[in-house]
Amino acid sequence: MAREPIGIREVARAAGVSTSTVSNVINGRDDKMRAETRSRVLEAIQTLRYTPNTAAQQLKSGHATTIGLIIPSTANPFWGAVAHHVERAARQSGYRVLICNAERDPVEEARYAEMLLASGTQAIILASSPLSFDHFHHLMERGLKLAAFDQRVRDMTGGITCSVSVDQEMGGMLAAQHLLGLGHRRIGVVTGPIKTNSRIGRVNGIRTALSRAGIDLPDSLIWQGGGVIGFGDMEGSELGRVGVRELLSRDEPPTAILTGNDMYALGAYAGARDLGYRVPDDISIVGFDDIVLSEIVQPPLTTIRQPVSAMADTIVRLLIRHIEQPTGTDAESFISVAPQLIVRGSTASPRTVLKSQGVS
Amino acid sequence: MAREPIGIREVARAAGVSTSTVSNVINGRDDKMRAETRSRVLEAIQTLRYTPNTAAQQLKSGHATTIGLIIPSTANPFWGAVAHHVERAARQSGYRVLICNAERDPVEEARYAEMLLASGTQAIILASSPLSFDHFHHLMERGLKLAAFDQRVRDMTGGITCSVSVDQEMGGMLAAQHLLGLGHRRIGVVTGPIKTNSRIGRVNGIRTALSRAGIDLPDSLIWQGGGVIGFGDMEGSELGRVGVRELLSRDEPPTAILTGNDMYALGAYAGARDLGYRVPDDISIVGFDDIVLSEIVQPPLTTIRQPVSAMADTIVRLLIRHIEQPTGTDAESFISVAPQLIVRGSTASPRTVLKSQGVS
DNA sequence: CTATTTTAGTGTTTCGTTACACCAACTGTT
DNA sequence: AACAGTTGGTGTAACGAAACACTAAAATAG
Numbered sequence: 154m155a156r157e158p159i160g161i162r163e164v165a166r167a168a169g170v171s172t173s174t175v176s177n178v179i180n181g182r183d184d185k186m187r188a189e190t191r192s193r194v195l196e197a198i199q200t201l202r203y204t205p206n207t208a209a210q211q212l213k214s215g216h217a218t219t220i221g222l223i224i225p226s227t228a229n230p231f232w233g234a235v236a237h238h239v240e241r242a243a244r245q246s247g248y249r250v251l252i253c254n255a256e257r258d259p260v261e262e263a264r265y266a267e268m269l270l271a272s273g274t275q276a277i278i279l280a281s282s283p284l285s286f287d288h289f290h291h292l293m294e295r296g297l298k299l300a301a302f303d304q305r306v307r308d309m310t311g312g313i314t315c316s317v318s319v320d321q322e323m324g325g326m327l328a329a330q331h332l333l334g335l336g337h338r339r340i341g342v343v344t345g346p347i348k349t350n351s352r353i354g355r356v357n358g359i360r361t362a363l364s365r366a367g368i369d370l371p372d373s374l375i376w377q378g379g380g381v382i383g384f385g386d387m388e389g390s391e392l393g394r395v396g397v398r399e400l401l402s403r404d405e406p407p408t409a410i411l412t413g414n415d416m417y418a419l420g421a422y423a424g425a426r427d428l429g430y431r432v433p434d435d436i437s438i439v440g441f442d443d444i445v446l447s448e449i450v451q452p453p454l455t456t457i458r459q460p461v462s463a464m465a466d467t468i469v470r471l472l473i474r475h476i477e478q479p480t481g482t483d484a485e486s487f488i489s490v491a492p493q494l495i496v497r498g499s500t501a502s503p504r505t506v507l508k509s510q511g512v513s
Numbered sequence: 514m515a516r517e518p519i520g521i522r523e524v525a526r527a528a529g530v531s532t533s534t535v536s537n538v539i540n541g542r543d544d545k546m547r548a549e550t551r552s553r554v555l556e557a558i559q560t561l562r563y564t565p566n567t568a569a570q571q572l573k574s575g576h577a578t579t580i581g582l583i584i585p586s587t588a589n590p591f592w593g594a595v596a597h598h599v600e601r602a603a604r605q606s607g608y609r610v611l612i613c614n615a616e617r618d619p620v621e622e623a624r625y626a627e628m629l630l631a632s633g634t635q636a637i638i639l640a641s642s643p644l645s646f647d648h649f650h651h652l653m654e655r656g657l658k659l660a661a662f663d664q665r666v667r668d669m670t671g672g673i674t675c676s677v678s679v680d681q682e683m684g685g686m687l688a689a690q691h692l693l694g695l696g697h698r699r700i701g702v703v704t705g706p707i708k709t710n711s712r713i714g715r716v717n718g719i720r721t722a723l724s725r726a727g728i729d730l731p732d733s734l735i736w737q738g739g740g741v742i743g744f745g746d747m748e749g750s751e752l753g754r755v756g757v758r759e760l761l762s763r764d765e766p767p768t769a770i771l772t773g774n775d776m777y778a779l780g781a782y783a784g785a786r787d788l789g790y791r792v793p794d795d796i797s798i799v800g801f802d803d804i805v806l807s808e809i810v811q812p813p814l815t816t817i818r819q820p821v822s823a824m825a826d827t828i829v830r831l832l833i834r835h836i837e838q839p840t841g842t843d844a845e846s847f848i849s850v851a852p853q854l855i856v857r858g859s860t861a862s863p864r865t866v867l868k869s870q871g872v873s
Numbered sequence: 874c875t876a877t878t879t880t881a882g883t884g885t886t887t888c889g890t891t892a893c894a895c896c897a898a899c900t901g902t903t
Numbered sequence: 904a905a906c907a908g909t910t911g912g913t914g915t916a917a918c919g920a921a922a923c924a925c926t927a928a929a930a931t932a933g
Contacts, residue, residue, distance in 0.1 A: 521889065522889080532889090532890080532891090533891080533892090535890095536891055536892090537891095539890090539891095565890075566888090566890070568888090568889080568890095569888075569891085570891080572888090572889080572890075573889080573891050573892085
């Protein structure tokens with residue numbers, strides 16, 4: 154093993170310049186030296202395989218070129234896709250991404266954020282869309298920038314610097330309208346606890362669409378799985394399964410079910426099958442997210458697509474702008490993009506016969 | 514925003530001691546001070562909400578308490594689960610985990626590793642099980658420790674410090690034997706490129722089991738999807754779909770298919786359906802990994818379970834031991850655990866009728 | 874031909890923490 | 904009372920990179 158570590162000093166010696174010049178080369182202050190000097194330094198860097206010590210850079214500058222990303226789950230490929238795209242976008246701007254999986258637990262989230270701040274991260278993208286950012290307040294006071302993914306923030310009063318989200322209400326409306334158009338009148342909802350802004354938005358959208366059609370959404374048709382706190386999507390598919398079984402066992406079961414995300418929807422398939430219902434003949438199911446699996450399963454899932462790649466690009470761009478020039482901050486920092494209804498095979502018109510008795 | 518950053522000095526002043534003492538408190542050298550002094554310092558830390566600056570710690574000590582984890586994909590929930598468990602295990606020992614998604618591209622892997630090393634990481638867990646570690650050699654020479662997940666390494670000659678893996682051959686054998694036991698004689702394989710040790714091991718196991726039963730595994734029944742390089746599991750399910758369609762279109766199609774992982778298997782379901790085959794009536798399908806979805810889909814997937822949680826615990830434990838006391842290193846650092854056959858509904862005895870013509 | 878500006882660098886201090894050498898005040902021993 | 908040993912600390916010099924204040928030499932102006 155090569156023992157003596159290569160630092161800026163070794164490079165300087167090899168190139169016959171001072172460490173300051175090497176530093177200038179690294180940081181692109183090309184106007185401070187001749188091209189010949191610069192290339193000599195570059196060559197030394199190359200041959201010595203020098204990489205700047207980020208700890209030292211960070212200690213000097215006071216911050217790291219790092220963005221934290223706190224996601225609610227690693228079991229749902231949707232968040233895997235989000236992480237992947239955020240990471241790609243950030244890297245193009247020279248930033249690294251630290252991915253943390255907090256299972257939507259505020260305590261975990263705060264612990265991660267604390268850790269990230271201590272390691273020099275200036276900004277965090279939070280994807281859990283909690284009702285309150287209280288657990289981040291004292292961190293924001295210490296200068297941490299917070300971006301909200303998956304929920305719309307209205308303005309900076311809460312301390313959030315920017316947000317990018319699909320229009321959750323619109324997503325809920327698209328899904329509900331699709332079912333209404335097919336003739337469904339009794340529609341159930343299977344989701345995790347409606348205690349995050351994203352879920353509240355979606356359910357509001359559903360409710361709006363239904364009420365416009367003169368239909369009520371009784372609480373008895375909304376099934377919320379998972380504990381009050383500390384739940385993830387880890388068992389999203391399991392929850393979907395249980396939820397659908399419960400809804401379909403009601404006195405007057407729904408003819409269609411809107412789920413909180415595609416993993417719930419896949420679980421919903423299983424729950425429906427458990428009771429002998431066929432999708433979409435006996436029950437229609439709509440997902441949310443449009444993960445890759447959605448077009449693979451049988452029947453292919455009708456769902457609401459989130460343009461993940463574009464959303465990731467946008468939030469990274471906004472956040473980096475805020476980091477690098479914390480000037481103007483208002484409008485255009487709180488973005489809401491349109492979701493898209495993807496109609497596949499899991500929805501159909503309701504069967505009017507056999508309305509209130511299981512097929513099983 | 515509170516402006517003056519709280520450092521060890523502020524804590525020292527508040528507690529009326531020197532910075533050295535605060536440092537001793539932080540690092541648990543309790544024998545260097547009275548209990549009373551210690552609690553005074555602790556109190557100051559609490560009230561000031563002090564967190565040590567990791568960059569400075571790292572600069573001083575020369576390394577970070579951080580482990581890198583390079584996974585092949587974020588689209589396959591299996592790797593999400595691995596990341597989650599590795600992260601949990603590492604945190605219990607006071608380490609952080611940096612998750613990198615390199616899509617099995619050696620160039621990406623090397624870039625990530627370089628970055629990790631520059632940021633002070635001493636050790637990396639590599640989960641892509643490549644044939645060669647050449648692209649890590651110069652990094653290992655610089656002191657980077659490398660642990661292999663998902664492939665068995667025989668000894669330290671390659672520079673790998675430890676490895677934990679399911680016994681891939683045994684996994685392949687279990688899967689093949691299960692199919693043989695059901696009466697299958699013409700068995701196909703759908704997998705990504707067999708250019709990683711894990712895949713080679715699995716296919717070898719399959720081949721061994723078949724040849725013991727006097728059955729040959731012709732190349733024509735092995736479908737390898739994805740490009741030669743730079744492929745991930747991102748489209749694993751898509752690849753599975755295409756692969757099965759191709760195998761089932763052969764002159765003498767297989768009656769059962771072994772897939773590279775559960776995502777391929779889910780894609781295989783779709784591919785079989787595309788041609789009008791029913792699973793398991795017309796074609797049996799076996800997965801690998803046992804992700805949560807496997808028992809949700811219809812039919813529930815017969816697969817080979819990897820004990821992810823235990824494997825993650827083990828590799829983290831081994832690796833941290835190597836980091837903290839780089840003494841003895843041999844045996845017991847290269848661990849292979851037994852996979853488990855989980856029989857569900859995607860496998861059945863072959864139909865002897867209609868052998869070589871599609872049902873569609 | 875001198876005065877001024879520009880170019881192309883250099884030397885030193887600093888970031889926050891920790892290791893290490895040091896030391897003052899006690900305790901116990903003879 | 905003198906001495907050694909222990910306890911409970913303190914002061915300071917690093918770690919590697921970068922900002923800042925410099926300056927020697929060259930270019931340009933008058």
